[in-house]
Amino acid sequence: MDLITSFCGKVREVLESTENQTDIFARCRDLVSGLALTPVFLKETFQKYAADDEFLMNRALTADSNEVTLYIDPDRLFSLRLYIWDTAKCYPIHDHGSWGVVSCVAGVVLERKYKRVDDGSKPGYAKIREVKSATLKPGETTVVLPLNQGIHKMESVCQDSSSISLHLYGKPLIRRGYLECYNIHKDTVYRIMSPYRYTRAYVLKALGSIKEDWSAEILEQALMDKPYMRYEALRSLALVDKATALKYLETENVGEAPLKEKFGDLYEAIKKQGE
Numbered sequence: 001m002d003l004i005t006s007f008c009g010k011v012r013e014v015l016e017s018t019e020n021q022t023d024i025f026a027r028c029r030d031l032v033s034g035l036a037l038t039p040v041f042l043k044e045t046f047q048k049y050a051a052d053d054e055f056l057m058n059r060a061l062t063a064d065s066n067e068v069t070l071y072i073d074p075d076r077l078f079s080l081r082l083y084i085w086d087t088a089k090c091y092p093i094h095d096h097g098s099w100g101v102v103s104c105v106a107g108v109v110l111e112r113k114y115k116r117v118d119d120g121s122k123p124g125y126a127k128i129r130e131v132k133s134a135t136l137k138p139g140e141t142t143v144v145l146p147l148n149q150g151i152h153k154m155e156s157v158c159q160d161s162s163s164i165s166l167h168l169y170g171k172p173l174i175r176r177g178y179l180e181c182y183n184i185h186k187d188t189v190y191r192i193m194s195p196y197r198y199t200r201a202y203v204l205k206a207l208g209s210i211k212e213d214w215s216a217e218i219l220e221q222a223l224m225d226k227p228y229m230r231y232e233a234l235r236s237l238a239l240v241d242k243a244t245a246l247k248y249l250e251t252e253n254v255g256e257a258p259l260k261e262k263f264g265d266l267y268e269a270i271k272k273q274g275e
């Protein structure tokens with residue numbers, strides 16, 4: 001059995017044996033640290049990325065081009081990912097939909113943690129403050145909490161080579177399909193998602209500027225998508241056919257905050273459109 005398969009089996013055992021977060025963190029920190037100190041587990045994956053064009057073209061794209069997905073549990077209980085921190089690049093401050101346990105595999109990674117200090121009610125605005133920073137060397141670990149509890153930024157502090165970190169993420173609290181990123185200099189928050197989704201979101205927005213039956217039809221089909229795309233489709237549908245958009249919003253039953261509030265705000269905003 002290879003190292004990743006064996007690691008994932010042990011993680012599953014932990015997650016199936018307890019729901020106690022302290023216990024999960026303690027046991028997963030040991031597992032993640034152990035794997036991080038055995039970099040040969042990356043050999044097969046790195047070989048494919050380095051030399052297999054077909055593999056490269058066919059892999060699923062994620063929001064961050066510096067991410068290498070190692071494993072996604074079929075029941076979505078957890079995922080294992082690798083991040084490569086280029087010394088020359090600046091990476092955004094961001095949140096996650098789930099908890100995470102992180103270790104360093106190579107180089108030295110600096111992690112800064114932030115606290116959000118505004119109430120989140122103003123769209124696009126966010127005020128954050130740095131509360132902690134620490135460096136991670138190979139085998140050392142840190143934990144990340146979901147959403148606003150885990151806003152952080154990671155970067156390499158090596159001058160001459162990339163640093164690598166290994167991330168075990170738990171089951172997302174909500175499946176948003178995007179990460180929220182923060183600009184601390186402009187007090188703004190924005191979303192990043194996979195390149196496929198970006199293009200789909202652009203197309204859904206563009207359909208709102210075409211007032212035809214066929215554009216409304218495509219937008220209605222898009223309402224079968226995940227909540228964030230449904231939100232974009234409804235915004236555009238309101239521009240093409242306000243009554244139909246309101247009808248869908250009246251029966252929208254996304255259960256989880258903060259999406260529930262966002263759909264509620266959208267309903268009120270559309271009702272006011274053109275009044």
Ligand SMILES: [Fe+2]
Nearest residue numbers: 094095096152
């Ligand atoms: Fe992160």
